[in-house]
Amino acid sequence: MKHIKASGLITLPGLMVSLLCLLSCEGTIEEEAPDFTDGSWVAYSPYKWTHDGFPVEGKYCKLYSDRVERDAREELVEYADRQFSDIMSMFNFTAVDDFLYPPGNTKIEVNLSLDNDPDIAAAFWGSVLMKVRNERPDTNLLRYVLRHELTHAFEYLIEGTPELGTDVWFREGLAVYYASNGSWNSMNSVDNLEAYRDDHEDHANKGNPISIHEWEDFPEGSDIPRYYTLFDLVIKYIISPDGLGKSSVELLNIVYEIREGVLFESAFYDQVQITLIDFESEIFPRLLQFLDQ
Numbered sequence: 473m474k475h476i477k478a479s480g481l482i483t484l485p486g487l488m489v490s491l492l493c494l495l496s497c498e499g500t501i502e503e504e505a506p507d508f509t510d511g512s513w514v515a516y517s518p519y520k521w522t523h524d525g526f527p528v529e530g531k532y533c534k535l536y537s538d539r540v541e542r543d544a545r546e547e548l549v550e551y552a553d554r555q556f557s558d559i560m561s562m563f564n565f566t567a568v569d570d571f572l573y574p575p576g577n578t579k580i581e582v583n584l585s586l587d588n589d590p591d592i593a594a595a596f597w598g599s600v601l602m603k604v605r606n607e608r609p610d611t612n613l614l615r616y617v618l619r620h621e622l623t624h625a626f627e628y629l630i631e632g633t634p635e636l637g638t639d640v641w642f643r644e645g646l647a648v649y650y651a652s653n654g655s656w657n658s659m660n661s662v663d664n665l666e667a668y669r670d671d672h673e674d675h676a677n678k679g680n681p682i683s684i685h686e687w688e689d690f691p692e693g694s695d696i697p698r699y700y701t702l703f704d705l706v707i708k709y710i711i712s713p714d715g716l717g718k719s720s721v722e723l724l725n726i727v728y729e730i731r732e733g734v735l736f737e738s739a740f741y742d743q744v745q746i747t748l749i750d751f752e753s754e755i756f757p758r759l760l761q762f763l764d765q
């Protein structure tokens with residue numbers, strides 16, 4: 473029996489909040505016998521979303537929908553391809569032949585649905601599921617969430633697995649950072665970070681972002697979107713010249729090591745040269761110093 477988890481998000485900087493709900497799409501199911509004829513989301517996600525049988529293929533993505541207008545699909549799949557290409561170039565990544573797709577798949581299957589439930593955006597191995605609000609979705613409104621989920625989809629294709637091996641703080645940090653081109657600045661000052669720490673003083677983990685290794689590590693009642701602002705900041709800290717001065721290549725190397733069976737904490741140490749335990753205990757002083765420059 474295998475438990476499958478969505479690596480999905482749902483964090484929405486600013487403008488997006490009114491468009492999509494803030495459900496956690498975390499879900500576990502008992503895996504059933506895979507049925508590849510119905511699409512990878514059926515085999516590797518707990519959500520058995522349906523479509524109308526008229527997908528449109530792009531270069532990297534294949535777009536499915538139930539009610540998005542047929543003549544809008546070409547443009548949408550091209551848009552998804554462009555976003556995915558952009559994410560790959562942010563990682564300096566060109567080795568698309570390295571991707572490990574689910575059996576039978578050669579593209580990321582993106583299902584933009586009006587009628588399927590629940591109300592989520594989520595990524596799985598080889599697929600992205602996103603609820604949309606109308607039959608001609610506005611790409612400007614889809615942009616952040618689509619890029620966030622495509623960043624997860626990218627990680628899945630490097631690892632080639634139904635379940636990601638990175639820590640939650642790391643994979644969600646990547647998804648927020650690369651979705652927003654590194655420009656999401658909601659946790660951008662010492663004052664902001666001090667206010668966050670004050671608000672988490674009574675929490676057992678003191679709001680420490682690196683303590684969120686698994687979904688279960690979020691303390692009861694956590695403001696998860698607020699944690700995402702820290703996850704994003706940690707990624708910025710790792711790759712900024714004013715922080716640890718690593719690069720997207722080193723971040724991607726962590727994911728590649730996991731593909732080879734290395735545990736996240738070892739891969740993190742190999743690429744960042746700080747143990748995860750030290751990083752967790754030192755994270756607030758490090759971030760405060762980073763923001764104070």
Ligand SMILES: [Zn+2]
Binds near residue numbers: 479482647
């Ligand atoms: Zn996410």
